[in-house]
Amino acid sequence: MKRVLPVSSKKDIKAFIDFQHDLYADDPCYVPELFIAQRDLLTPGKHPFHNHSQVQLFLAYNDEKVVGRIAAILNKNHNTFNNATDGFFGFFDCVNDGEVSSLLFKEATEWLRAKGATTIIGPVNLSTNETCGMLVSGFDTPPFAMMTHNKEYYSTLLDQLDFRKRVDLLAYYFGKDGYNDKAVKLQDILTERLKNRGITIRKVNKKNFKEEVAKIREVYNSAWDSNLGFVPMTEEEFDYMAKDMNLVLDPDFCLVAEKDNKHIGFALAIPDINQVLIKVKRGRLFPFGIFKLLFGLKKVNGIRIITLGVLEEYRKAGIEACFYASIINAYRKKKYEHAEASWVLEHNDLMNKAIQQINGVPHKRYRIFEKAI
Incomplete structure (x- = not known):
């Protein structure tokens, strides 16, 4: 029955x-x-x-x-x-x-x-x-x-x-060398141009993480508010997510853009911890899963670019390109072998075009369904 x-x-x-x-x-x-x-x-x-x-x-x-x-x-x-x-x-x-x-x-x-x-x-x-x-x-x-x-x-x-x-x-895929590094070659020029406008790009400061998180939340809730289905995160929700992220956060892949001490852009990539979790039986950390997690993180060879957003009035100024250049440089330095940029709404023409210009290949497609009730 x-x-x-x-x-x-x-x-x-x-x-x-x-x-x-x-x-x-x-x-x-x-x-x-x-x-x-x-x-x-x-x-x-x-x-x-x-x-x-x-x-x-x-x-x-x-x-x-x-x-x-x-x-x-x-x-x-x-x-x-x-x-x-x-x-x-x-x-x-x-x-x-x-x-x-x-x-x-x-x-x-x-x-x-x-x-x-x-x-x-x-x-x-x-x-x-x-x-x-x-x-x-x-x-x-x-x-x-x-x-x-x-x-x-x-x-x-x-x-x-x-x-x-x-x-x-x-979801876009990048192989070990299968990306266009034009942004890297232009990074110095773009950085100087941004500096002349009073805009700087830097790594997140983990020693001042709580204050950083509060400012990043403002960017997140503003930069993505036109996305279909988006809902701003409460302070408690964002802090909860940030606390989880902090466990695997690498400052080389967590970047902020600032102007007049105000956060105007944010980019985040994290190690592909699924390479470790796939070996944790039934999702249990105890008694042995915790060791697989701790030791496995050292062997992770991929990253996922989760978010990259800039306040609307600062878009197309070169901030996005500098974010990508910094991520690519860190990716090379740490000898990662593949990456995914995900997810991107199919009708977000600006972001899809930017990823395609650095040779991102769409390798997975996810769907949101709806029905009147």
Whole structure:
């Protein structure tokens, strides 16, 4: 008998997280999320998202066996910021069974509709500020850090439920030497030009990290506010994310642009820690996973460029090119072998063109779906 039940206990949350490990047991590209990180993300009182929004998790069963999962998400900050009545789904995983996926979305949709939502959008886990998007092409390699991976049949299951594409997100790949270093050659000229305008670019100061984070948050919430689905991060959310990032942060890949002591741009790349996490069984750090994580980080040979944003009034001044040049120089110095720039909205012409000009190759495509409810 197939049925869907709401998650209501710590035991249920454990089953919700662990189902993914069982479903992808034979997938060589699957990277397990750390259990403690997922548990905290999904638990009210642990992650600050729950301070302003609501989440209901559901598990699908076939008799007593878990065969699917989904989260129904009412992001109140998103709806206030965008003057919308959207609902979201996330953490969707399911066996290849249309009946199971239909039951999961039925429960999620009914919960959202009861909260006043008129649209269901996803996948987002829990918002576009965390991991999001369903992989629709590029299944042959593992995801880079903080990117998603899923079964190829997922998009078919959503098509059967009359979901339609809302937008695609692109991930660009760079090989060891497969990039255009024109920005590097022009860096001195561009830096001098920016200096004449009172603009400087520097590494983030980890010794003054709290103040840096506060100023970077202002840039983040301003530079990305026209992106589809964007919602500003609260101070608590940004601090939570920054605390996690700080564990793997390399100042050579965390850059800020300043003018008159004000942050006007920000760029961040992190080591591809998925190269380590892929070896951490079922996402458990204990008893031996912590050693794989600590020692494995030294062997990571790739980076993911996560964010690169400049306040609108300073765009096209050369700041973006200087960011790329600095990242490329650090990439060379540390002898990394590959990189990914992700994700980029398919209609963000300025950013797509900039990445393509340095020979970025789109190698994965993720999709956000939507449906009126």
